[in-house]
Amino acid sequence: METDSKISKKTSQTILKLQQNEITEHAIYMNLAKRVKKQGDREILQRIGREEGMHSKLWSKYTKRELKPQKLKVTIYSLLSIILGYTFVIKLMEKGEVVSQNSYALLTKEVPEAHKIYLDEQKHEEALINMLDEDRLQYVGSMVLGLNDALVELTGTLAGLSFALQNNKLVALSGLITGISATLSMASSEYLSARSEGNADAKKSALYTGVMYIVAVILLVLPYLIFPNSKYIHALVTMLIIVVLIILSFTYYISVAKDLPFKKRFLEMATISLSVAGLSFIVGILVKKFLGIDI
Known part of the structure; x- marks a missing residue:
């Protein structure tokens, strides 16, 4: 894997995990949006999905790789949304983030913009998710x-x-x-x-x-x-x-x-x-x- 020479191997692996998670969640959100009937909720899901895609592209600048969504994970979360509802699935995804706040703090030492990305993502997505109004x-x-x-x-x-x-x-x-x-x-x-x-x-x-x-x-x-x-x-x-x-x-x-x-x-x-x-x-x-x- 080609990466910036200033970035350590451990940091590169962390960024790669972030990139994979973002592109997979982009696919999940877009897939959920197709099944949601309520216009307002559909637009919120599409908006979050687009942001996840943007984050994935940002991390790809460091990994120099183009990743594809994990199909099995997308399928599992899509099935869960049908059974338990899309709000449950979205909040479950947010609870299961692959990189913790502590990991982001370590990442910031080599990638200064990482902390800002983390804060923006957390605040913005939380606000959007709280706007969901599932019946x-x-x-x-x-x-x-x-x-x-x-x-x-x-x-x-x-x-x-x-x-x-x-x-x-x-x-x-x-x-x-x-x-x-x-x-x-x-x-x-x-x-x-x-x-x-x-x-x-x-x-x-x-x-x-x-x-x-x-x-x-x-x-x-x-x-x-x-x-x-x-x-x-x-x-x-x-x-x-x-x-x-x-x-x-x-x-x-x-x-x-x-x-x-x-x-x-x-x-x-x-x-x-x-x-x-x-x-x-x-x-x-x-x-x-x-x-x-x-x-």
Whole structure:
């Protein structure tokens, strides 16, 4: 690799990483912009993408190389944007920058303009990203409501029924009936609540609440459909693991997309759900014992 004779090999490698990252992010932003329907957000993404391309060209003066975007990375982030939304993907990219502020400080010793580029990029892109107005993030409250209620209510119900019934098919049947009824109840309650607050998109709020609730219902009931009838403890343990994984995934999504603390929210949700499950399991034991029910 030909580089400026004044630049060390380590600095050249750092600049090459920066150049590769910039040209790849240029491709990602432009790809995202093609799929975004909202005109304002599309223009913001195109603007950031053009700037990333300019940065890549600037670094190419030092590396003397022309790089191409990493196709696999572009594909992965494009798929994630379809599933989780473009705001999440963009903020995830920003959190995963290949060169840290400390690395930039070292780079500045040999490339004086590097620090200014870093500051301009950070301030400008952060301002642009904060201007994004993705629809799904406006309904995070509805999503949290649906997921929280489903996890707390259904975790407790399934845990209690696991010992009371000791039959996976019966537990699954009861869980599905309870879950579907609760989904309809929660969605309608969210709709009425949103309407009473003058929300013009009450139907969307209800939809997000209902979808999150029914997805949680399906995932939590699934172990009881997979394991044999007598393996109710196995199904219960698997269900609790799924609960933790759902909380982990959703909390991470919210923490990245909305710039909220991850650890505190995860521990809070996990503690509540698992505590309810534990108490409900004890209730199931007591009910079975004192009522003398044997199924």
